[in-house]
Amino acid sequence: MAVTDSFEIGSLNKFALSGNDAAAIHVGDQRHYTHAWPSFRSAQKARSLVVTGGEGAYVYDAQGKRYLDGMGGLWCVNMGYGRNEIVEAIAEQARALPYCNPVDGLANAPAVRLAEKIASLAPDDLNHVFFTCGGSTANDSALRLIQFYQSIRGKPDKRFVLTRLRAYHGSTIMTASLGGNPPDRSPHLRFITDIVRQVSSPNLYRMPCDMSEAAFCDFLVEELRAKILELGSENIAAFFAEPILGSGGVIVPPKDYNRRTWELCKEYDILYVADEVITAFGRLGHFFSSNAMFETQPDIITFAKGITSGYQPLGGFVFSDAIHKVLVDAEPQAAFINGYTYSGHPVACAAALANIELMEKENICAHVHNAGAYFEKRLRALSDLQIVGDVRGSYFMMCIESVMDKSSKQPFPPNVGVGDIIARHASDLGLIVRPLGSMNILSPPLILNREQIDDFTLSMSEAIQRTQIELSAANIIK
Ligand SMILES: Cc1ncc(COP(=O)(O)O)c(C=O)c1O
Incomplete structure (x- = not known):
């Protein structure tokens, strides 16, 4: 399909399509392209x-x-769009090595360099990086690592995962089940409910109106404690939390809520997973916000989106030395059965490295x-x-x-x-x-x-x- 030259059509931008091309795209879109989160009937009517x-x-x-x-x-x-530094890095890497098998025993330089870079940007002892293809697979894989870890250290009963109403953690069957947005709970879909339990959303705008922010925070912390005691901490694997809930409506929790819920998790030996798929890589003015803004030291941080500024699909998580040590020391050794064809994709990792370099250069x-x-x-x-x-x-x-x-x-x-x-x-x-x-x-x-x-x-x-x-x-x- 030809992109119309802006010189030919005067005032139109270089990205404009000819009338025929634009019409053909609309027809193809309506006939063949099933969008993400589609609403099937309205797709027939709506023009994208x-x-x-x-x-x-x-x-x-x-x-x-x-x-x-x-x-x-x-x-x-x-x-932003049109950043040549990222585009060139992608092209160069695709020419040199467009793909590399991610299994043990093979490595590609961009994936290794990016893992090193992330470890240097992440707080404290978060030094081990696992790459996936986006945010959903990052959370999904993080949960699988948690299950593996809890079992390896002799606590296989630690199976429940705590999340919050209005949370969004992705769109695989597991991460959709972690989510707590009421409109996402389609009655036509089956969710994994046996191991997921939810507590309230820390939504200040919709809190009971006679409460102060501090009292609301106390209420939420005590509610989480009550849930932990009800299930038994020996049965709880992890708490997944976005520092600011994104797709649930940009819910900024009360002051101290993140720190206090993290402290509670530590007290009860529950892994704290910060889902920083939105909040990492600059959106809140830090590469990672957990520690810098919210005074938490998660056991695992998941990331995606801004790591490549969207130029390539890439996600992953960074986990602690403490978790890593348990897995390294385990006897007998067991393999972590989890990975993707595109884990550590060299082109995506090269895009991320160029993006991070640009972020640093432009402060x-x-x-x-x-x-x-x-x-x-x-x-x-x-x-x-x-x-x-x-x-x-x-x-x-x-x-x-x-x-x-x-x-x-x-x-x-x-x-x-x-x-x-x-x-x-x-x-x-x-x-x-x-x-x-x-x-x-x-x-x-x-x-x-x-x-x-x-x-x-x-x-x-x-x-x-x-x-x-x-x-x-x-x-x-x-
Ligand atoms: C907090 C959070 N976690 C996970 C995801 C899922 O990421 P992806 O759509 O890349 O799978 C999203 C997507 O918006 C998100 O906002």
């Missing part, structure tokens, strides 16, 4: 936004229209502390709008929750699809934001400058105001 190119913080559609990518792909294009974490704080401040000012119930998040990981009534926090009925309406207006204004029920997730590339942040918030404000007019015309709000 065909994205054909990207530069910096922007993407372009088939007509050449430019959009500020307020989702950073899917929380992943941290260093992106310092930029996030500065520009991300400004982003947060500008978005929080949207709280004044009629339907904006809550603006929450941290740096470049934000969410706006819309409500029918601010004082009572009464939610919109799900069929209103308020997040979708806002996203549609934003898209008209050249801004892509992710709808999630009555929420909109805002997770742009980390390279945004102040001018782009001003544009972003202006478009978001306008999109919400247009939504208010639409809802008022439909008599949904006054």
Whole structure:
């Protein structure tokens, strides 16, 4: 398919497609392409936004229209589009060695160098890296390592895994079962329920209204303790926790919650897994946020997304010397039966190395502390709008929750699809934001400058105001 030359069509961007090509993509999309999380009937009706190119913080559609990518792909294009350093590293590695078998006894240089680099960036004694193909497989494999470890050290009864309501840990059958988003619990799917137990979501916006933040934190910690005592710590393998819950609606836990729940896990000999698939690699201004922001020292940290800025699919986890030692010392030795054809893929690892080098060269974490704080401040000012119930998040990981009534926090009925309406207006204004029920997730590339942040918030404000007019015309709000 030919990409239309911008010189031929004057004002159109170089990523625009000819009318025939664009039409053919739409037909093929409707007939053959089953998207992620598809809604089958609406896929027949909806015309996808065909994205054909990207530069910096922007993407372009088939007509050449430019959009500020307020989702950073899917929380992943941290260093923005069109970064030649990453593209060249990918091309060079693909020419030299496009693939290498990941089994014991064979190694490829990018995978080894990346593992070393991650060990140097991860807190304290997290020194051992296992690579997978994305975030779901990272969490899935981390859990398998935990099962292996607990059994090897003579505690095979430690089988329960604790997670939270509104958690998201992935889309394999196991990690979907760890997740706690009510809308994800399709009655048509079977989940693994025998070893998963959940506790409350640390959602400050929806906590009982007569509680202070500190009291809510005490409540959550005691609830977790009660769950541990109910199941028996001798039966619990691990607690999986995102430092800030992402897909559940960017839920920032109460102050000290992460540290205190981690301390509880230590007290009861339960492994603490920080799912940093979103929060690692710069989104919160650190390569890993667990220790730097939340004062936890996890036994395992899982990562994906931002490690390659989305240029290649890659995930994995980094685990502690303590776990490693138990596995090394085990008698008799047993193999850890877990791996993927594409574990430690040399091209993906080369992309990650180039991405991390770029992050360091451009001091992106310092930029996030500065520009991300400004982003947060500008978005929080949207709280004044009629339907904006809550603006929450941290740096470049934000969410706006819309409500029918601010004082009572009464939610919109799900069929209103308020997040979708806002996203549609934003898209008209050249801004892509992710709808999630009555929420909109805002997770742009980390390279945004102040001018782009001003544009972003202006478009978001306008999109919400247009939504208010639409809802008022439909008599949904006054
Ligand atoms: C916290 C968290 N964990 C795991 C995953 C799954 O990652 P992937 O989609 O790469 O499998 C995601 C994806 O959004 C995530 O947000």
